[in-house]
Amino acid sequence: MHHVPKDTGWIEVVVGSMFSGKTEELIRRLRRAQYAKQKVQVFKPALDDRYVAGSIASHDQRTLEARLIDGPSDIYLYLELGTEVIGIDEAQFLGKGLCEVVQDLANRGLRVVVAALDQDYRGVPFPEIPELMATSEYVTKNLAICVQCGNPANRSQRLHGGDSKVQVGAAESYEPRCRACFRPEVIGQQQFDMGDD
Numbered sequence: 096m097h098h099v100p101k102d103t104g105w106i107e108v109v110v111g112s113m114f115s116g117k118t119e120e121l122i123r124r125l126r127r128a129q130y131a132k133q134k135v136q137v138f139k140p141a142l143d144d145r146y147v148a149g150s151i152a153s154h155d156q157r158t159l160e161a162r163l164i165d166g167p168s169d170i171y172l173y174l175e176l177g178t179e180v181i182g183i184d185e186a187q188f189l190g191k192g193l194c195e196v197v198q199d200l201a202n203r204g205l206r207v208v209v210a211a212l213d214q215d216y217r218g219v220p221f222p223e224i225p226e227l228m229a230t231s232e233y234v235t236k237n238l239a240i241c242v243q244c245g246n247p248a249n250r251s252q253r254l255h256g257g258d259s260k261v262q263v264g265a266a267e268s269y270e271p272r273c274r275a276c277f278r279p280e281v282i283g284q285q286q287f288d289m290g291d292d
C-alpha cells in the first residue's frame with residue numbers, strides 16, 4: 096500500500112459514506128498486522144451495538160474483537176504493554192478529544208488505523224474527522240455505489256427521520272447516494288444528535 100515508516104508511529108484514516116467498506120478495510124489492515132505477529136488492540140464507541148457487542152463487524156459479517164469505550168481517552172485505560180497497532184472503528188461517534196488522543200498515540204510510536212464516517216446524513220462533516228484527516232499520514236476515502244443511479248456515492252441518505260437519538264449502521268435506515276441523488280431536505284432540518292455541533 097505504501098512505504099512503512101521506520102522508528103515512528105503514524106496515523107491512517109479510512110473515511111467514506113455508509114456502505115463504502117470502511118470497516119472491511121479496517122479489518123483487512125488489522126488482520127494483516129496480526130498475521131505479521133504485531134500486537135493489535137481494537138476500540139469502538141459503546142453506542143455502536145450493531146451485530147455483536149464487543150467486536151467490530153463489516154456488513155459482510157467479518158468480525159474482529161473490539162473493546163467498547165465511551166470516549167477517546169478511555170483508550171488509555173485499556174492500552175496494554177507491547178501494543179503496536181491500534182484500530183478504531185466508527186470513530187466519528189467518539190466525540191471530543193479524538194484527534195488529540197490519536198496524535199498522542201502516534202507520537203508514542205504506535206500505528207493508529209481509524210475508520211470513520213466523514214459526513215453525517217445532512218452531508219455535514221463530523222467534528223474531529225476533518226482535522227484527523229489533515230493531520231494523518233495516510234487518508235483513504237472510500238466511495239459506495241449510489242443505489243439510485245449507480246454513480247460513485249459519498250453521501251449517506253437517511254431514509255426515515257425516526258425518533259431514536261442514534262441510528263448507527265442500521266441498514267434499513269440509510270442508503271448510499273451520489274451528490275446528484277442526495278436529498279438532505281427529505282428528513283427536514285432537524286439536528287443530528289451525535290457529535291458536538
Ligand SMILES: [Zn+2]
Nearest residue numbers: 241244273276
Ligand atoms: Zn446517484
